[in-house]
Amino acid sequence: MKKYIKLGALAAIAAAGLSLYSTTANAQTRPRTGIKAGLSASSLFYDNANATDKKERIGFHAGVFTQLPIGSAFAIQPELLYINKGASSGYSAIGNTGRNSFNLNYAELPVLATIKLGNFADIQAGPYVGYLLSSNVKTEGSLGNVGVNLNPDQFNRVDYGLAGGVNVYFGQLLIGARYEQGLQKIANTTASQAVLNNARNGVGLLSIGYSFN
Template sequence: MKTRTMKMAGMLLITAILAGATGVSAQEQKTVEESSIQPKFGVKVGLNGSNFYHDDLNDNNMKMGLNAGFFAKLPVGRGFSIQPELLYSNKGSRRSYNNLLMGEGEYRLNLHYLELPVMGVINILPNLNIQAGPYVGYLAAARVNDAKSDGSNNEVAELNSDNFNRFDFGVAAGIGVDIQHITLGARYNVGLTELGKSGSVVGESFNGVKNSNISVFVGVGF
């Protein structure tokens, strides 16, 4: 199925980056005014393309959302840094409808996470890096919105977050391009924790379902 293919492609990307990290020729990365590699602290903002993965789901339900937060890039050695981040990340999925009673639109399940990724970053070229590492996310809120074809977008329900696993653990991998103090990047992350908790109708409906997310972002370091 499409979702299984997407998951496998993402895991292959993560595996390839982790496996190849030890074989690349690490490069120093610094701005023109720096005489040596310096720690950087900055902000980043981007766009998510999120979905769930499960044997009974498909890739046609990808939902767009925002990610934004702070990062620190801490040099460890030549061409290698540890990059912890603190992010807000809007994930979830969507489901379209088109009928005489309700018209045309889609329901969007918005899962609002606070996330802490810790990435290992290797510069394979002075301005090109690959990155991989784990993340942990905390579910702050879960809401359902009704987005109509006329452009209106109204919240129709706030779900009880206690019906979900509050913490989401996963792995992420990506690539970044550094242009002086600006970083442009893309990242794929896959959750390893089931979303639903047993004991409620809502929780049971998410048993076996996990997060899948592709993000693009721009960061500014200082």
């Protein structure tokens, strides 16, 4: 009798294990859609002899994402984000000193290849393309404090580059970290190139999100 009880218990454990595996695999192959937001820390990579003491611009990003599984361990994740980029630097020219703050705001579409580590974490990498929505340069120093809404046509409207990062899930909540490196030069005119030279965007993102499914 004990033998049959043991065999029954083993069968029940095996059935429970198969059920758990099936549930986990099914969860991994369902689309995942949600919202995310958080901080952005942006730099402009450029070489200008008059620019000193370069600092990041601390801003924010927010948007939506959808994760489309391709099998149980791989997915494609497109996103649509609003994101702050830019930086600040000191300047010294013709006896005048001060600080310029470059504020660039984009709508951005990353498309990320995603390696799924179960339902608990993702590793992601892929390209992004962004569109410049607005731009602002603020000058503080011996020339006074001035805020100027520069025409975005002074800059390349389209930005593109590569992104990579990780997500960790706590049920439907997620925490993510990512870095994006722009490949497109920002400046588009002689005047903007005189200040920014061959500057490109670089930004780190720290996100908190919620998955609806």
